[in-house]
Amino acid sequence: xxxxxxxPKFQVLKTGQSMTLQCAQDMNHEYMSxxxxxxGMGLRLIHYSVxxxxxxxxxxxxxxxxxxxxxxxxxxxxxxxxxxxxxxxxCASSRDRYNEQFFGPGTRLTVL
Amino acid sequence: EDKVVQSxxxxxxxxxxxxxxxxxxxxTNFRSLLWYKQEKKAPTFLxxxxxxxxxxxxxxxxxxxxxKELFSILNITATQTGDSAVYLCAVETGRRALxxxxxxxxxxxx
Numbered sequence: 001x002x003x004x005x006x007x008p009k010f011q012v013l014k015t016g017q018s019m020t021l022q023c024a025q026d027m028n029h030e031y032m033s034x035x036x037x038x039x040g041m042g043l044r045l046i047h048y049s050v051x052x053x054x055x056x057x058x059x060x061x062x063x064x065x066x067x068x069x070x071x072x073x074x075x076x077x078x079x080x081x082x083x084x085x086x087x088x089x090x091c092a093s094s095r096d097r098y099n100e101q102f103f104g105p106g107t108r109l110t111v112l
Numbered sequence: 113e114d115k116v117v118q119s120x121x122x123x124x125x126x127x128x129x130x131x132x133x134x135x136x137x138x139x140t141n142f143r144s145l146l147w148y149k150q151e152k153k154a155p156t157f158l159x160x161x162x163x164x165x166x167x168x169x170x171x172x173x174x175x176x177x178x179x180k181e182l183f184s185i186l187n188i189t190a191t192q193t194g195d196s197a198v199y200l201c202a203v204e205t206g207r208r209a210l211x212x213x214x215x216x217x218x219x220x221x222x
Contacts, residue, residue: 033209042116042200042212043155058209090154092210100146101210103154 002026004104006091012110013081021076021107023091031094032074033058033101034066036087043090049074081111114139118201118213126221129191133199133216136183141206145177145184148200150215155200158186191220 007022025032033048035058045058047066055066063085065077074093078085088108092101115138125131137145144162148155159168161177161184168175172191177184188195198217202210 031209035210035212040214042214043202043210045209045211048209059211100157100160102157103148105154 004091004093004102006089006104006107008107009105010108012112013078014112015082017081019078019081021078021089021091021109023074023076023104024072025074025091025093025102026072027093027095027102028071029093029095029102030071031096031101032068033092034064034074034076035090035092036060036085037090037106038087046076046089078109083111085109086111114203114205114211116201116203116211116213118199118216120216121214122217122219124219124221125191127192129220130187130189131191131218133186133188133201133218134183135185135201135213137201137203137211138182139203139205139211142179143204143206146202146204146210147175147184147186148202150198150200151196158199188218191218193220193222196220 004025030051034046035043037043044060049055049068088106090106091104094101119134146160147158159175164179172189175186198215200215201213
């Protein structure tokens with residue numbers, strides 16, 4: 001199993017550009033989530049999904065969109081990048097609510 | 113609003129010391145509390161706690177939850193330089209996603 005994979009590892013964008021961060025898992029996990037991590041602030045939930053076709057907002061959803069068309073993939077879209085979205089983004093998945101979340105290696109995003 | 117607070121924010125100890133990390137929480141619809149270790153990259157899972165008073169143990173690490181007083185502690189005995197990391201506490205709520213604390217940065221000096 002590859003576990004949770006994320007691409008790209010690093011990305012630099014200009015303000016106003018759009019892009020999609022990819023996340024995939026091969027463990028057949030129902031639950032998937034996106035977090036951002038900023039210095040001194042821990043991880044904050046952006047969006048999450050409890051299964052294919054079902055998504056919901058987390059703590060900081062503004063400026064981000066998600067979709068879950070398959071169990072394996074949970075892409076995060078930045079519609080119009082802003083410098084405030086400079087952060088490290090982690091995708092996570094878990095089998096169900098009784099099990100721990102596994103994290104991907106992260107994407108470091110810089111918006112100029 | 114769900115809240116998870118960790119203390120101390122950072123800690124410097126010497127190899128062989130014992131450390132206790134604290135996590136308190138105020139959330140609606142508590143399901144579980146998790147501890148993660150984060151070195152340079154992604155957080156890695158340590159413990160999941162759902163019941164009060166039952167200690168979870170893995171080697172030199174142990175953790176316990178108090179659901180009445182709304183806190184958990186993570187103990188590390190006989191610390192080693194490899195224990196240097198940020199330790200994250202997170203609480204799973206009814207939304208089935210995690211609310212994280214800001215972490216405790218532990219540095220173990222030789």
